[in-house]
Amino acid sequence: MNVDQGIDQRRARRLNLRQDQKGPVIYWMSRDQRFQNNWALLFACRKARQLQQPLEVVFTLAPSFLGAPLRHYDFMFKGLAEAETSLRNAGIPMTVLFGNPEETMPDFVQKRRVGLVVSDFSPLKLVRQWKRAAAAEAPCAFYEVDAHNIVPCWLASPKQEYAARTIRPRLDALRRSFLTPFPEPVAFCQPASLSAPPVNWDELLSLLDTDHSVRPVSGITPGEAAAEQRWRSFLAETIERYDDYRNDPNAGAVSGLSPYLHFGQISAQHVAFEASQSLVSQSNLNAFIEELFIRRELSDNYCFYNEQYDTFDGLPAWAKTTLMEHAEDHRDYIYTPEQFEKAQTHDLLWNAAQLSLVETGLIHGYMRMYWAKKILEWSPTPMAAFDIAVMLNDRYALDGRDPNGYVGVAWSIGGLHDRPWSERPVYGKIRYMNASGCARKFDVSRYISTMNRISQTTLF
Numbered sequence: 001m002n003v004d005q006g007i008d009q010r011r012a013r014r015l016n017l018r019q020d021q022k023g024p025v026i027y028w029m030s031r032d033q034r035f036q037n038n039w040a041l042l043f044a045c046r047k048a049r050q051l052q053q054p055l056e057v058v059f060t061l062a063p064s065f066l067g068a069p070l071r072h073y074d075f076m077f078k079g080l081a082e083a084e085t086s087l088r089n090a091g092i093p094m095t096v097l098f099g100n101p102e103e104t105m106p107d108f109v110q111k112r113r114v115g116l117v118v119s120d121f122s123p124l125k126l127v128r129q130w131k132r133a134a135a136a137e138a139p140c141a142f143y144e145v146d147a148h149n150i151v152p153c154w155l156a157s158p159k160q161e162y163a164a165r166t167i168r169p170r171l172d173a174l175r176r177s178f179l180t181p182f183p184e185p186v187a188f189c190q191p192a193s194l195s196a197p198p199v200n201w202d203e204l205l206s207l208l209d210t211d212h213s214v215r216p217v218s219g220i221t222p223g224e225a226a227a228e229q230r231w232r233s234f235l236a237e238t239i240e241r242y243d244d245y246r247n248d249p250n251a252g253a254v255s256g257l258s259p260y261l262h263f264g265q266i267s268a269q270h271v272a273f274e275a276s277q278s279l280v281s282q283s284n285l286n287a288f289i290e291e292l293f294i295r296r297e298l299s300d301n302y303c304f305y306n307e308q309y310d311t312f313d314g315l316p317a318w319a320k321t322t323l324m325e326h327a328e329d330h331r332d333y334i335y336t337p338e339q340f341e342k343a344q345t346h347d348l349l350w351n352a353a354q355l356s357l358v359e360t361g362l363i364h365g366y367m368r369m370y371w372a373k374k375i376l377e378w379s380p381t382p383m384a385a386f387d388i389a390v391m392l393n394d395r396y397a398l399d400g401r402d403p404n405g406y407v408g409v410a411w412s413i414g415g416l417h418d419r420p421w422s423e424r425p426v427y428g429k430i431r432y433m434n435a436s437g438c439a440r441k442f443d444v445s446r447y448i449s450t451m452n453r454i455s456q457t458t459l460f
């Protein structure tokens, strides 16, 4: 292992073959929108110090991003504004480039005579395409640092893994090297000689081509400080109930960290490291690490190695076959995407989950499985079901447009990372779930009445 000042060099890879040049070092902040505990920022700081060059952070803002509505931009901008302040206090200016990143980034690199670019890592196709284009055009070195995963995605496995059981031993073997504490970011940075005017986030918001009907939510505060606070209170008060109660949506036994993790406002490694150093009992620690580390990084693995991650076509062959064999089966109910969206099904439990998604931007993990499986059961085709589930999840869930979301839908509807079960109508061999199964696990009426109370004022 090559560890340089606390940074394992295997976290970084080159996206082109050019050399570091004399000129400012740029950290292209994208998926990891935080100041603390950010390996990409730390790597850029170290480069800036080695080369005696100033460091700048750049965020590229496309006019639209995979249909993200106002709700998501609101959450993201508030978090970015906080990161901007922290960076500025450390002498690192932040600039936002508005437009197509494939053009704005190379343009900026050229005009500013940038010496090298460091980006963070995302397995999503669009972001990879932006980076490929920018790296090809950059006249300087272009690095990618996986600041999102505990084990860098390309190192965890060289191929698409079948299931948690196949990636778990690989991740476990690398865990000791990578599940480490973080150094302080400022320790690496020189005071920057550059300055940039403060970002006008309100003005940027007005430039976006975004759907304002999906309103911001008030139940969760964005940003690094709020993320850290949420994590601390989960660790202090709730994690000891995680193993027994995480599948009970009434129990309040989950962390609620996914929007923060999605926008990179908190580091999964920081959370996992602190959990592993805490006094939490082994069963709760194991259950939490299984989700935060193994399942989450399995999702990145799928999206990284399977470009069809957001479509029915990406599903395992056995699952597509069984679903197509049952595509013509009689369905007791068939709903349109609009009926699903407006929570107008016959099923109060399903409607409650959908209302929670629409009104709060959040939906409990256990209910998410039920929610997606019923979309399969009540859609005209399995392909339509896949698209509707992705559309609703990405449109309303604060943690949407995430590898976890594509994998969650693919697991529920298309057997990804699962195995064939006994065959039944519509589902074929895909694992089945029904309301009586939910009733055995938790108080369904209580869930319905809580969600209905939360959604007293509906969007429609």
Ligand SMILES: Cc1cc2nc3c(=O)[nH]c(=O)nc-3n(C[C@H](O)[C@H](O)[C@H](O)COP(=O)(O)OP(=O)(O)OC[C@H]3O[C@@H](n4cnc5c(N)ncnc54)[C@H](O)[C@@H]3O)c2cc1C
Pocket: 246, 254, 255, 256, 257, 258, 259, 261, 262, 291, 292, 293, 295, 296, 299, 363, 364, 365, 366, 368, 369, 372, 393, 397, 399, 400, 401, 402, 404, 405, 406, 407, 408, 409, 411, 412
């Ligand atoms: C249909 C469907 C859609 C989903 N869409 C998303 C999504 O858009 N974004 C998203 O982050 N997660 C998604 N998930 C996965 C999971 O439901 C959420 O990560 C979890 O419910 C978030 O709540 P939490 O932060 O309280 O989780 P906790 O139970 O506290 O877990 C901690 C963290 O572990 C990770 N995690 C937990 N469960 C899973 C899982 N099953 N797979 C992968 N990682 C997991 C998440 O990062 C989560 O924040 C989806 C699951 C399904 C079945």
